[in-house]
Amino acid sequence: MTAKVQTTLRGPEAFSLARRAVEEMEAAGVWPTPLNFELWLHYLGEPNGPLGKEMQRLIASGTAFTEGTAEMLAAEYLPRGRLSEEIRDAGDVLNRELSTVSEAIAKAQQSQAAYGQTLAGASTQLEATSEPTALLGVVSTLTKATTEVQAENATMEKRLETSTREVARLREHLEQVRRDAMTDALTNLANRKAFDEELLRACDEAEKKRHPMTLAVLDIDHFKRFNDTWGHQTGDQVLRYVASVIGRVSKSPRVAARFGGEEFAVIFPGESAAVVEAALNAIRTEIGARSLRRRSTNDELGAVTISGGLAQRRPGESGSELLDRADAALYASKRNGRNQVTNGERLEEAA
Numbered sequence: 157m158t159a160k161v162q163t164t165l166r167g168p169e170a171f172s173l174a175r176r177a178v179e180e181m182e183a184a185g186v187w188p189t190p191l192n193f194e195l196w197l198h199y200l201g202e203p204n205g206p207l208g209k210e211m212q213r214l215i216a217s218g219t220a221f222t223e224g225t226a227e228m229l230a231a232e233y234l235p236r237g238r239l240s241e242e243i244r245d246a247g248d249v250l251n252r253e254l255s256t257v258s259e260a261i262a263k264a265q266q267s268q269a270a271y272g273q274t275l276a277g278a279s280t281q282l283e284a285t286s287e288p289t290a291l292l293g294v295v296s297t298l299t300k301a302t303t304e305v306q307a308e309n310a311t312m313e314k315r316l317e318t319s320t321r322e323v324a325r326l327r328e329h330l331e332q333v334r335r336d337a338m339t340d341a342l343t344n345l346a347n348r349k350a351f352d353e354e355l356l357r358a359c360d361e362a363e364k365k366r367h368p369m370t371l372a373v374l375d376i377d378h379f380k381r382f383n384d385t386w387g388h389q390t391g392d393q394v395l396r397y398v399a400s401v402i403g404r405v406s407k408s409p410r411v412a413a414r415f416g417g418e419e420f421a422v423i424f425p426g427e428s429a430a431v432v433e434a435a436l437n438a439i440r441t442e443i444g445a446r447s448l449r450r451r452s453t454n455d456e457l458g459a460v461t462i463s464g465g466l467a468q469r470r471p472g473e474s475g476s477e478l479l480d481r482a483d484a485a486l487y488a489s490k491r492n493g494r495n496q497v498t499n500g501e502r503l504e505e506a507a
Contacts, residue, residue, distance in 0.1 A: 173197060173200055173201055174197070176200050177193060177196040177197050177200055178193075180196055180199075180200065181193070181196055184215065184221060185221075186221045189223075189226070191226050191227070191230055192221070192226055194230075194234065195207070195211070195226060195229055195230065195234070196211075198233070198234070199211040199212075206233055207229065207233035207234070210229065210232075210233070210348075210416075211229070213416070214416070214417055217380075217417070218380045219379075219380065219416075219417035219418065220380065220383040220384075220388045220391055220417075222383075222388035222389070222391060222392055223388075223392075224341065224342035224392045224395065225342075225417060227341040227342060228340050228341060228342060228347065228414065231337065231339070231340065231341055231347050232347045232348045232349050337349075338350035338353075340399075340413070340414040342392060342395060342396065342399075342414070343395055343396055343399035343400075343403075343414050344399070344403070345399050345402070345403055345412050345413050345414045345420070346411060346412065346413035346414070347413065347414060348413065348414070348415060348416070350411075350413060351411070351413035351415060351421055351423075352475075354411045354413075354423055355371070355423060355475040355478075355479070356475050358411070358423050358425050358475075359469060359473070359474065359475045359478065361425065362425065362426075362469055363471070363472070366471075367425070367426050368426060368427060368428050368468060368469070369423070369424065369425050369426065369427070369468070369469040370424040370427050370428065370429050370431075370432040370466055370467065370468045370469065371421065371422075371423055371424070371466065371467055371469070371478050371479060371482045372421065372422045372424065372432055372435075372436055372464055372465070372466040372482060373415065373419065373420070373421050373464065373465050373466070373479070373482045373483055373485075373486045374402065374419070374420045374421070374422070374436070374439070374462050374463070374464045374486075375418060375419045375420075375462060375463050375464075375486060375490070376394065376395075376398055376418040376419075376460060376461075376462050377460070377461045377462060377463055377490075377494040377495060378494075379391065379394070379417070379418040382394065382457075382460070386450060386455075386457060389452070390450050390451075390452075390457070393448075393450075393451055394448065394457075394460055395414075395418065397443075397446075397448065397460070398420070398443055398460065398462065399412075399414065399420065401439055401442050401443050402420055402422065402439055405435060405438060405439050406422050409425045409426070410422060410423065410424055410425070410427075411423040411425075421479075421482075422436075428468060429466060429467070429468040429499055429500070429501045430499075432466050432468075433466060433497055433499045436464045436466060436497045437497050439462070439464075440461070440462050440463075440464060440495065440496070440497060443460060443461070443462055444459050444460070444461045444462070444495060445459070446459065446460075447459055448460060461494060461495035462495070463486060463489035463490050463494045463495060463496060463497070464485075464486060464489060464496075464497040464498070465482050465483065465484065465485025465486030465487070465488065465489055465497070465498045465500060466482055466485055466497070466498070466499055466500055467481035467482040467484075467485055467500035467501065468500075468501055481500050481504075482500060484500065484503070485498040485499065485500035485503055486498070488503055
């Protein structure tokens with residue numbers, strides 16, 4: 157939760173903000189679940205923040221505020237508390253393992269120092285005597301000291317081996333946490349945060365290597381009407397289906413993301429606009445060719461269509477500029493009747 161919202165919730169405006177959140181949810185037809193309530197507190201407490209702007213966009217577009225939508229927003233804009241808890245727990249485990257390793261190393265150093273002193277003392281005794289009995293005593297002392305050092309080393313090796321396994325497990329756990337924080341909960345595609353980071357990286361790499369890079373934006377046609385007719389749960393089913401097709405066609409190094417409510421984006425590193433146009437039309441054709449059925453009742457839902465737009469990155473162009481051009485191409489597809497893909501490069505040539 158941002159500092160501004162935290163301050164508001166600990167001041168005289170807290171009750172007013174909470175009442176407004178409930179009233180706004182009721183007006184929007186959104187159930188006051190704990191997650192929705194948290195999202196609305198952020199939205200109303202900081203309307204010009206990233207979450208506030210995205211909430212305003214969704215509400216203005218009439219996007220259904222489903223459980224999946226709430227989870228998507230929370231994953232993208234409210235990950236810090238959950239992520240901090242995971243990282244804090246991981247940090248505690250790591251501190252314990254480092255402490256164990258430090259103790260083992262310190263003990264080994266003490267053992268080695270004591271062994272060194274024993275060797276030094278034995279050397280002095282050997283120089284000072286030639287009697288067999290005394291020599292046997294020195295040898296016995298060295299044997300005992302050597303055995304003790306070997307035992308200490310074996311113990312330290314076991315501790316280090318255990319700690320190595322624990323640190324490897326911890327690394328894997330943190331990597332999973334990172335993946336979860338960058339994944340859309342409903343569709344299992346990358347979320348908006350992951351997309352923004354990957355777009356920046358892909359643009360930098362394309363600029364550095366002077367390779368082509370194309371960005372595509374896809375949108376489900378008439379999705380609000382579909383939600384209003386069949387309900388939000390069925391709408392989530394459609395989102396998952398469309399995402400599965402997009403994800404299957406967009407294998408690495410391509411990156412597919414859920415960009416908004418019913419909007420998707422795909423980054424095509426090293427690929428030209430012509431190649432991407434063909435890939436998008438393949439996605440559009442596959443999605444539109446299947447007649448869907450409602451899972452709960454087996455009612456026939458009919459076909460779902462998508463519209464798409466794409467733009468190939470120009471030298472020196474930023475990710476946001478490229479996204480604006482891809483969006484313009486998508487809107488051209490919508491204006492021209494939907495269920496089509498518009499190549500932004502040809503669109504600009506015609507203009």
